[in-house]
Amino acid sequence: MNLDSETKAVELPDDHGTELRLWLRLLTCTTLIEGEVRSQLREKFDVTLPRFDLMAQLDKVSDGMTLSDLSKRMMVSNGNVTGLVERLVESGHLDRRTSETDRRVQFIRLTKLGRAEFRKMAAEHEKWIADIFGDLSPKDIRELMRLLAKAKGSAQRSAKARTA
Template identity: 75%
Template sequence: MTISAIPLDAETNAVEMPDDHRDELRLWLRLLTCSNLIEGEIRRRLRDRFNVTLPRFDLMAQLDKAPDGMTLSDLSKRMMVSNGNLTGLVDRLVASGHIDRRVSETDRRAQMISLTPMGQSEFRTIAGEHENWIAELFGGLNKKDQKDLMRLLAKTKYSARHAVHGDNE
């Protein structure tokens, strides 16, 4: 079967239009808009109501799941940010008394980072509110919408990862 066997369909004015990817572009722009809209509102509320930034909150969320603490490298992988970024973030959270850093007992290069009691208590208060905000922001979607969106985003994530890493990782 040669290429010429494929019949030309109604859309074959394709001479001046190598590939039309405008739909994908619009999809991406809409995804980005949603993400930015929600993230922006979360940042705003965290700042206004709890005087905390999103990166600080994210870091504390990771630590809350690891009662025994984590190293900077672990945090860096989990949060998908650079090591250097974390150095500064951790410095500021230590300074504000939310987290503790102590040199690992088994590896003098590494530091174990953990929430202070104050940090944990403050985080949990914020996290409770945060969960309500998210529910509010997604309030316009019914359970079926949520399920469908979840599935399509899983597919999107897989698709993007595939394109990013070329199958491996």
């Protein structure tokens, strides 16, 4: 038996510190940027981030989307979307229409007003983001994209394995 390796094993019970530090850095980065975007949205357009996100999903399609689609894409719960949509319909940004073939399903769309307002916000939003990442070179951005894609894949693999 090798005493040295035993001692080492006790002092360094696997080393998962680097992954943890990576996670904390990722989280800090995201929180920082999210806070910045949130402030700007409130300040410039008096809109909350969740509402902006929801409208962003809807802006990608022309013919609407169901609540389930929205909750999957936004990675939030179903009930959450119900409330958000309700308030956005109330304020005239969204339009809801019940499916004719399945009466459980609601198709949600941006209204003319909603789309117009979103487009205005999105244009500004894109500039803020560009400025936030302003110090990164095109190569940095490509590398980050690549590595984050890999990280995303890894996380999905891990989550799936756990649930299975």
